[in-house]
Amino acid sequence: MMRKANTPRRMRYALPARMTVAILSLTMIAGAAACEGTIPEVPSASSSTTASPDMSEAQEKQIRTEILDLIEKANESKQTDTLAQRMSGPALQIRTSEINIAKVTGNLNSTTQIPKDTTQVVIPTNTGWPRSIFAITTTTSDQQSKRLMVITQDSARSNYKLWGVARLFDGAQLPKFAVPQIGSQMGTARDSGLVASPTDAVAQYADVLQNGSGSKYAENIASDSLRQKLEELTQQVAEGMKRNNGTEEQVFTPAKDQIAVMRSTDGGDLVVAQIDSVWTRQAGEGRESQPANDAEVALFGDRQATSTMRVSYINVLAMYVPPAGSNQKITAVGAERQPVKIEAL
Amino acid sequence: MRRHVRRAVVMRGIVAPIFGLIAVACVVFGALNAVVWKPSRDISARAQVSGAQYVTTDPGVLSLVDSSVRVTVESDASQADGKTTVCVALGSGKDVAGWVAGHAHERITGLSDWRTLSTQPAAAQGEDSSSDDDVAFKDSDLWTAVQCGEQSVTLRAADLKSGNDTVALIDGGNDQASLTVTMHWVRQNPPDFATPLYFLGGLFAVLAVLCASVFAMEPQRRRKQTAEDSTGETGQEQQEVALGEAVAGSLSGVTKGIAGIGSLVNPKSRHTRHRHAGPGSANHHAGADAQDAAPVIIDPSRRNMLASQSAAQGDAAVAQDALDTPSIRRQESSAGQGGAQVEEAVETSVISRQELQDYFARLAQELPPDKEETTPEGESTASAEESPSEESLSEHISEGAAAAVSEITPDAGGERQSESDSATRPGAAETDADGDAVISDVRSDTVQAQEDQAGEAGEADDATGNDDGPKADGEGDSQ
Secondary structure: OOOOEEEEEEEOOOOOOHHHHHHHHHHHHHHOOOOOOOOOOOOOOOOOOOOOOOEEEEEEHHHHHHHHHHHHHHHHHOOOOOHHHHOHHHHHHHHHHHHHHHHHOOOOOOOHHOOOOEEEEEEOOOOOOEEEEEEEOOOOOOOOOOEEEEEEEOOOOHHHHHHEEEEOOOOOOOOOOOOOOOOEOEEEHHHHHHHOHHHHHHHHHHHHHHHHHHOOOOOOOOOHHHHHHHHHHHHHHHHHHOOOEEEEEEEEEEEEEEEEEEEOOOOEEEEEEEEEEEEEEEEEOOOOOOOHHHHHHHOOOOOOOOOEEEEEEEEEEEEEEEEEOOOEEEEEEEEEEEEEEEEEE | OOHHHHHHHHHHHHHHHHHHHHHHHHHHHHHHHHHOOOOEEEEEEEEEEEEOOEEEEOOOOOOOOOOOOOEEEEEEOHHHHOOEEEEEEEEEEEHHHHHHOOOEEEEEEEEEEEEEEEHHHHHHOOOOOOOOOOOEEEEEEEEEEEEEEOOOOEEOOOOOOOOEEEEEEEEEEOOOOEEEEEEEEEEOOOOOOOOHHHHHHHHHHHHHHHHHHHHOHHHHHHHOOOOOOOOOOHHHHHOOOHHHHHHHHHHHHHHHHHHHHHHHHOOHHHHHHHHHHHHHHHHOOOHHHHHHOOOOOOOHHHOEEEEEHHHHOOOOOHHHHHOOOOHHHHHHHOOOOOHHHHHHHOOOOOOOOOHHHHHHHHHHHHOOOHHHHHHOOOHHOOOOOOOOHHHHHHHHHOOOOOOOOOOOHHHHHHHHHHHHOOOOOOOOOOOOOOOOOOOOOOOOOHHHHHHHHHHHHHHHOOOOOOOHHHHHHHHHHHH
């Protein structure tokens, strides 16, 4: 502390050295302690109860585009060995059959078209597998009806494959689903709260297909064009058979575990299932049983016809199962029917 | 040293320099933090993982430091170990969990420090769904982005929002290899430590300026007080003030201090404040500002001998009456300041001897006979005592002088007043507001009784109705 001799009234007071150092060191510590800042913490995962879609719309479009590109390539090359990469279930069998028919006839049936654009995409929110995407395409270029595509991923380590395609009936009303940004929940084959579980609904429909109006479930199923067409077809064939003293029989059997269910926002389910049918035609009086349509002809090829012919069809049915308590009937909204095997027994 | 000077010295000499130094230090360290100690923009953290084929990041790790990250994976696997292809993919948490189900893997959980990623092993969960017809890692539909390479691979992820579910999955090819995972971020908003320090520096600079100028200035305001501070003489009187006066004086001092601060804003308030505070704060002023006040003239004629004598005798009623009325005068004369100047104008003139004699003559006539015996001074009042000395006066009274009246001169009054004060008589110097005879006190126990009587007689003109009181009390009750 220094004191000037000539300043009696005011003391000259210089800051002691220690205090200066203390002040400076304090501020220095504050400055040097945090050079990079505090290390950020990973925010604790907020487990949200709302499920998120399994993929984005862009991802879904990319997947669908890859599938359709592969199918198109196989169509053009009329090769079926690559189909298994991106197709499975009834769609694979149907497409294989169609390509085989095209080998004979030269062109694929126009009903095999699948447009690339969609009018609605239903993306699942399931965390587990299998997962299914329901995509509804636009109408085809030649004004055919829309297609309902079911694209399924069976496990985490497999890719999405086209499992089923159904051509929608004219005027069919589809239930409502949430937008792809929200996603929809998939259903199971044993969903409750409906007029019938999906498995039962398919069984009832198969019974109605087989027995027509005489089926005990005829009241549960709404009338649709497939049933009408099938009834007409069956009637024609039956008349023809009767004239020749022949018999015919169609047996519809739902395929086991070949079913995809998506829950709609109104409580009902959209069910897509495979129904196998075997059509046995026996010509009477020693006649030959011939293929009934062009497809059968193409499939049958050059083989020798016998009196009995058995044709295996694969039917893909898309139906809406309404919720319990509503006064609606199980309604088929789309179908696909393709012979896949023909045998002359 | 005087308090105000000391305050200025402390403020200017100690506090202001301290604040100034702190301000300079803050600015210096702010500049250092902006240049040398600037937080780096590039953050690169790595982790070494071995014994697991799959490495996943926890949700939120990719966007931990910034919304864009570059993930680099290097494998030290040799060709002999089998697959050496290293792949990195981005996907949602549930997709990645589905892919590694049934496999034990390592989790990258965050940053342990700015250069190291923290990892944690995770046990196998769920069932292993791998089969022969599995799709290759690179071809899976699950990933939003995927990169593969031999021995090392780099993947960039951008636009990761915090809360995004995107996680990274690293496939090392086989579980024999040791993987080095590096995550590199470029911070767009590194922390800024300079600005708060600059702000602090400015704040302390302002404080330093304030301390050097304004806070050190307060004593100056006091210098402008009305100069009624008592001199050293009245300082002695301070010790004899009553407790009530002392408390009142302190309170007024506090309010005066607050008024002093307020006067910073409104200089005029100073003077008005002083005027109002004068009467009630005479004592405090004398004690606090004794040095600053100009000398004050004490007028012994202001003293109320009746009150002082009564109080000394323990006569509460009389003393209280005497005290109440001339209370203002008493305080003023004892402290001799404050509004005393105002009161001076109201001061009574000196009672002439003639008037006093006349009064005592009347008093003697009115006194009852028995009292007359005890107060032979009734006649002797006529012989107006002129001796200024205490001894002569007491002699006169001992001879039966009715009135112990001293020739009232300022000097004599002052002497007597001081003597009377030394006898610790509260309210020793009093002045009668009505201009009655002010009788100086005589501090002699032997003559007190007689003096009281005389004093009481002298107070006959008191307007408060002590006419009867002094007479009656003077004879019998004055003690």
